[in-house]
Amino acid sequence: EDKVVQSPLSLVVHEGDTVTLNCSYEVTNFRSLLWYKQEKKAPTFLFMLTSSGIEKKSGRLSSILDKKELFSILNITATQTGDSAVYLCAEGGGSNYKLTFGKGTLLTVNP
């Protein structure tokens, strides 16, 4: 059974700090690794990493994929209070492209 584990489960930082969120996965047929941000509503898509795209960056957010060690990290630099959210990691190797989600990391950025 495919499995996605995120750590830490929660994290509290101050504005301006840099944070690293971790996602490890065990899958039989890797296809992609996705990151989502969930505030008090629906998850919104951040990045997708694949064998042909192991590094993505958008503004203060960046993510890398290590296919050999089976993990991904999401980095947020110069955090802002608006970064406070649950960050979800998902692996997309399931049959019919189903996603397997981790339980998420709750990030709280204090002013």
Add this chain to the structure above:
Amino acid sequence: NAGVTQTPKFQVLKTGQSMTLQCAQDMNHNSMYWYRQDPGMGLRLIYYSASEGTTDKGEVPNGYNVSRLNKREFSLRLESAAPSQTAVYFCASAGRVAGSEIQYFGPGTRLLVL
């Protein structure tokens, strides 16, 4: 372009009542999904539809039924609601990108079963 829409936004049911959650997407996606989210449990897949006319069970299908009415619409039905079905329900549709799929989520339906 509304993306994925869901109705209702919030619903209170009594145990044993039935209801249907509606979902529609305007992105011409083939795949659609229903998830439930419970505190501390992450997103769990209830049912999915890989294309119009097909549906399959996910991780937690018991107590639910679905209908893929057409390419745009995918509804979730609770025939006899139970307090254990209190959760936030998300619908998603997925587009194919670089040999994989990106799922886009609706705003969710918050369901409380008393």
